[in-house]
Amino acid sequence: MQRAAVRAAVASARRAPGFLLKNRPPQNIGAARTLATTTLSGTTAGSGSYLRKFTLAIVSSLVLGSAYISSRGSNPFLTKVSLLSNPGDKEAFSTSAKDDVRIRKIVAVDHESLYTGTITGDGPLTKESMDGRAGRKVLEMLTPEEATAKLRQTEESYLVGRDRGVYRYDVVQLPSNDPIEDDHAERIIEVPASVPANEGHPSTDWMFWGVFDGHSGWYTSAKLRQLLIGFVARELNATYKAASTDPKVHLPSPESIETAIKKGFVRLDNEIIHESVEKAVKASTRSQAAELLAPAFSGSCALLAFYDSQTNLLRVACTGDSRAVLGRHQDNGKWAATALSVDQTGSNKDEAQRIRSEHPGEDFAILNGRVLGGLEPTRAFGDSIYKWSIETQNMIKSKFFGRSPNPRLKSPPYVTAEPVVTTTKIQPEKGDFLVMATDGLWEMLSNEEVVGLVAKWLETQKKAKGGSSSGDSWFANLFGFGGGDRKSLPVATNHDGNQDEAGQRVPIRQKQWGISGPEDRFVIADQNCATHLVRNALGGKDSDMLCALLTLQSPHSRRYRDDLTVEVIFFGEGDKSGNVVVNEAASSKSKTQ
Template identity: 40%
Template sequence: MFTSLGEARTRLLRVPTTSPIRHQGLVPRNQNHPRHSHSHYSTKGASSTPSNKPRRIALASALCAPAVWWFTTNTDTSNTPPTSHKNGNTTTNTNTANDAPCLHHPPSADHWFAETGLSEEDEVTRLISRDAYSFPVRNVPGVSRYDGVQVGSNDPCEDRFVHGKFAAPWGDATQGPWMAWGVFDGHLGGQMAEVLRERLLGFVRYRLGLLSSTGGDVSEEAVHRAIMDGFVSLDDSIVKGAMELPESEMPLAEKVKRLAPAYAGSCALLSLYDPASRMLHVACTGDSRAVLARKGADGKWEAIPLSVDQTGKNEDEIARLQAEHPGEDDVVKGGRVLGLAVSRAFGDCQWKWPLEFQEDVQKRFYGPALLTPRYPVRTPPYLTAEPVVTSTRVGGGEPAFLIMATDGLWDMMSSQQAVDLVGKWLEGDDKSSRPGMKSPGRFDFGRFWNGVDWRFVEERTAVQDENAAVHLVRNSLGGNHHEMIAGRLAFSFPASRRVRDDVTVQVVFFHEGPHK
């Protein structure tokens, strides 16, 4: 179960949460029915009469008639929902409005754009923090708080995330809850990432729960195997299960819906914390990354990798693929696996289904385009959802924190740079980059070709956000260089993909008491 946990502590102020999404479906805004313009009538006088009294009565009646008609027929229904009337087997919505909508805000005659009313710096803060969240953790020993944020570039955003407490997979009724954090980087659509958000933790917890029936202590190796099985079984149920859909009796619409996650793909990074053993288990499929930070004797924060990027540039992954597909030397070329950047992923049926089945699905259900002839598909599957799992003991009174993020962050900074940034955020020591600092000057993206680094550089560090994850995103996009970060955020999809990717970040603080 996932629960809100109250207010954050002193320096670590809570950022208001917003329902994900993205992560999570688009909710239409409520729209009021239009108000109605008034109708006016003119009356012509009757022939004159010798008496003034009848004339006055007639005149008063004529003047009052329009008002009476308006009050009885033109009631404001701006907040009245349409009524429904059943006619046979059909239902018709009837709006009581009797006039065309009123355009309350017609466009200006002198310019086409609308002013936001916010300063450039305020608008940047609004954009990078509107999907931020922060929770204190009160009843899980060793964890004090976690922050998170998501900033989309795709529309809709293809990233998803999950966070919160869940029932321990083993132990008696007195066993306290475990905690989970996860980021899922979708590609070719967000459908698979959405399935992971909804289902992956359940599949993993089920496999972990089976270990309790064996009795005795649960080994680290057994935990790793259970997590791997949870990942693979979910992917199999989607990708292999989809191969049974075409010949089933299921309605066409349902077949299309169930095929969609297999068409798309997603990386997955899931961290589970067991407070009883103080073990942090991290499972990675793809190129999202988890980094643990510990403070050394010299007072500096050390970055400890808890995952390894699984891409076509990883020598271990290249060797694994060559061993699984002997004689296919062109499987990995230019750092990509048959054109795909990652070497492990959920979904991505083009890299997993037999070619003949792909051709059939493409014709009958408008499946994705074939990789051939551009890429040789001889012996699929070329991708696996099996994660690499690590286990690390944390807590015990020593300060530590975990950074989890999709590659939208890691494309912009190294693991050590991210750790150093959170260290500065904790200390709040960068007084030179507070809000209101003068921007480094006018800027356009041509500067990236003339010596200006498009990735994070220390000179552009900004420390001004109350949320550690927002702090990382701000610095990844430009930091105190307001022209750079505002310019990157000004793009909407699809042009935004030229300057930034979807980015999802979570920062978890492990310690018994509050940081400085």
Template identity: 35%
Template sequence: MLRRAWKPVAASLFLVGPAYYFYTSRDSQTFAVPVRITNAEGKKENSMKTLPLLPMKIIDSRLHESGTSETNVRPYGVTWHHTTSSLASNDPIEDAHSHHIIPSDNQKGDLLFYTVFDGHGGRNTSQLLSRTLINAVALQLSKLAASTDSTSSTKSFTDSLWQFWSKSSSNSSFGAWDVPSISSAIESAFVEFDTVLIDAPVSILKQALQEMKLSAKDSVPDLSNNASGVQTMQAAISGSCALMAVFDTAQKDLYIATTGDSRAVAGIWRPTPEGGSWEVDVLSEDQTGRNPKEAERLRSEHPGSEADTVVMNGRILGGLEPSRAFGDARYKWPVGLQELLNQVYMVGSGTPMRKPPRTFQTPPYVTARPVVTHRKLSFDDPSSLKFLVIATDGLWDVLTYVYSSSVHRSEEVVGLVGGHLAGLKGKIPKSTFPSLVPTTVGNAGVDGKAGKKLARSVKEGSWAFVDDNVSTHLIRNALGGGDEIELRQMMSIPAGMSRSYRDDITVTVVWWEAGKEYDAKSTDFTVKAKL
């Protein structure tokens, strides 16, 4: 029986917008969340739904079930570590990720690729990207390194895409490329890949018409049973943000390619006579209609008559939040083509695609073209970039962000990773954490997200340092950290309903050690937290 006078678990927990709260039962085995229901008159109204509170044993199991870690000792004297962890809110999860290392022949360096993909409208696009986008970028980079290969120019982009690994990855040799050329190659790979993705249903339709000996004057064929056609259609009409990190260790360069609103944040260790601090370097900008740069770009690409409709309420045509994405053909295909392909592939299977937004006039409104950011690396300088976090926006949505405070999400992530690498253990009050792991903001980036779903007090509660996997560690702390009731509540809300409180989350953390000159786990601030 719930108490008549419900109380929030913590006075600091609230959802921005309507004042939504979680409420716990007297025995803390159930809790209630606000839901929208349809009443007897057919109208929507707010109600409270009681849910069972999952025990910590199940919570820990779910947090750990997808976590992976990997260490690679390279012949040029650098040891690379990375962890990845995901937590679903959708069923199935729409996030995806991938990584790959391509060594050079002379063993003096590698190309290391790390990616996260934030799918929306289904997982078709993100899953495809996780299997093939690294290949596509590596193909473009191989053209720079192997420009003397006379066969490379005779292959089509799609042919090379699927054949690249078996013929090129084992013998690629990477030279001293300049930063603009590599950035341009990565950008081109993203754009060309999306072009192939968007054009694939049309290509299959053309082939089918030829095989059926039909012309444009004949009736529209029903290809709803054509497995390849339907798969390419599904990948085109769903969508995905993409975030890729490329480490060129021979030249000591890092490239971050961002399409969408996933985020890359680096931690730079700044030693001082008193010990030192972690400096935050945000390497990407959230590409949404709330980013002033993106809003201005979109308006400049469309007629002045659409100035008030291209971006509405921070969303593209009032619907899609990211302004750059793979797929999302509803924002790219002309209306006539959408209607044709919908009739060909989707209507016959009983899954017709949604109509384009009401204000749709001059497509495309969304692009997969990334913004590429570059940073130099140093493997032996104590005052240099030491780790990188790439994560889908589900992580950044639920970490602390209090507008009256100087503390923001990226700073918290850097502090949490820095404390983990320093060996902190146990539960650490948020009020004392900054004195243990000092952080400063070198570059805060541009926040393109809406008013945050969840905000907490910076000083209340505690962080939990209980996970060996640093990516899992970040997810745990994003959803409650050391405050177990809050963590259990956030993870006890079932799929479907949980999307009102948290998104799918995928996090990859990469860090490196060079010989014995720097050890990320034995810095001057290795203070053990008291339980």
């Protein structure tokens, strides 16, 4: 029996301490790669992530699958057959198998490994282990068509006919947790010409896009979806009005706009952390108190983009380790990838130093790249156990529920929701685009790969549409793509190593999986660009890998992939209808009805 094994370290798992392999030193990536070619199990090291065990083994004989399951309970639906390297080839089966017997692929998963194999016959194929040991399951693998349907289940695409520098944006989510802990929000606010700060200009659009990476539950990210853009917009409105009263200024300074965005973030977190306690104390029931405190007990990173169509300035506010990357076409025909945010984790030297300087003498303020040895992001909404005083935590525990304060807790708060804000001048005429995503994407693809994949997708879109109609003028105006059939991505070479100089975690999948080049990995099969990125993050051309990873259900899936939320914003001029409409070709049916 032959086996081909590949390994990956994915997902940032801030909240599942059971996933942590304690007292295990980080392993050298090169050693991990070598190990992956010789064994079916072992640990992998992901920079800034929990150490996990993950093996995706393409099994060349179902003997392994049968033995694996039968050793843990009865196995009435598995038929032992003999396979060659291609499990879908009927000629590979023993001559005793009937020609009309249905052949299905399976996924078997436990706490250590994930296997794929085949099974013959019909009937239900979802089975838990029967030996009393939880966490082992066998599932029928999704077909490529079913995998595609799952990828596209939540996709949304919108055409922005505002003639204000944004042509389109695409969104998709893929859950790993049940329910998904990520969330997102988008909003366009029209600032009329009558507003003093806008005199002499046509009405201005303030456009917002946000992705929120929840952890320890979905409550905080849902709160951000509902309220964060509104909090920031109110602070911006007050700042612009204040500037309009000064006849020499009219528009606020860049520093005051940045301050307004930070105020919006901090004020919402104050409501989540502190005002919720005041309300919970007055609540009439424990269930009501639990509802009020839920967003404080869970947590969420936040990434918010704010585009002012009057100035063409894009501001990206980052709290946590979601990431925004700008793609821009260069004179040499390729695209440059520029990170507009920095991953804020305990592995970021600047962030670690900031927290240590705020808590002098506390050796455990940052431990093993985590706040107090527990939380990976150094900035987040919620996460009250890193912000409440010891007295408040003891009161919550005695009056309602909760747990004892962390024994390392000395001088909270250790975590802040205040974002780091960057400002970038957008050049729509160069086909600028922005990719915003939770860390589940960046653990599998580098900044350059993501930008290159979007650029390649644009090449294909332009080639397919030909810029033949007025509605496609945006594609027609994009220049310099050429070579739509070339295999390589039209972007700079990927980073190498675990972390770049700016503190960004670089995915190690290429090393661990022994991938030789982009042409061996990537495919273009989706109208929605965000879906296109997720497909290629999870396997691309490797259909078995893609289908196996998408077959997994919660909680098993959380060991192999994180919740994924991806937004792609395309800058440029579309039609001048003034409307924002659903792009039906790149949206799921549920979004178009």
